[in-house]
Amino acid sequence: MANAIAYISRDTDGLHWKRILSDAFGPIDFRTLDSLGDTAAIEIALAWKPPRGLLASFRNLKLIVSLGMGVDHLLADDQLPEGVPIVRIMDDGLVGQMSEYAIYWALRHHRDIDKYAESQRKKEWKPLDFVDTLHRRVGVMGLGTIGQDTAKKFAMLGFPTAGWSRTARTLDGIETFHGADGLQKFLARSDILVAVLPLTRNTRGLLDAKAFAALPRGAYFINMARGPLVEDDALLAALASGQLSGAALDVFNQEPLPADHPYWTHPKVHVTPHIAGATNPRTASPGIIENIKRLRSGRELINRVDPRTGY
């Protein structure tokens, strides 16, 4: 009987997952990329950026669990086994980290912290004019679980906050826009733009020259979603022209960000290495355990991914 659980990722050794799953299920047959053994025994794969075609070679695979909330890393595999359900983690810990990330950079920009750091270096006591929070409009692009949490927290801080999503959504206290028609209007009112969209064929390259031009002059951009949402040349041009006053980027078209990439040394860009929301086994595991129980007792799975929409 296939009942092994395989951890398919090079990010960590996966032993914390082994511990969490053994606590829940007793001794388990746990495999990693370096100890796959007879793959016919693998029932469940916990995956982050699996090598192309690998999951298709597990012939008794019953469930694929995405270890990221984003699933583009899985759907990039054009040989995914058909008919094997995909679920993704829902991780409150990760969600909270993501909103912290956006709020941190937004406040740092909003309160001119980098300018004051520069003044401190020059020993200059120089209070600057400030922008009233009520006049700093935040736009959150993507209103899934993370986008909603982020938007609500910005609204709680008093920022006029709007959200944009592919299909219409309503959210208390948040102005919402949707679809191609709503995009320009949404961008035109976003002094701080936070990208938290999934990467799908509809969102790839969505943040192009036209999108940056639609923002108010001097807008600030935070990308904590996926690098390929952005056309880098367009972003660099918008920074150079002053259309954008700065950007905080956690994700990139190529990761790790190549050493010669202009973002590394750009005076208006902050770079972090895809850490805005790290999967936290403590908060991600209850949903995974629940899904394994559901799978094994033939019940409906939760947090299912629809490969057609890409999330």
Ligand code: GLV
């Ligand atoms: C991280 O990038 C994730 O998708 O969870």
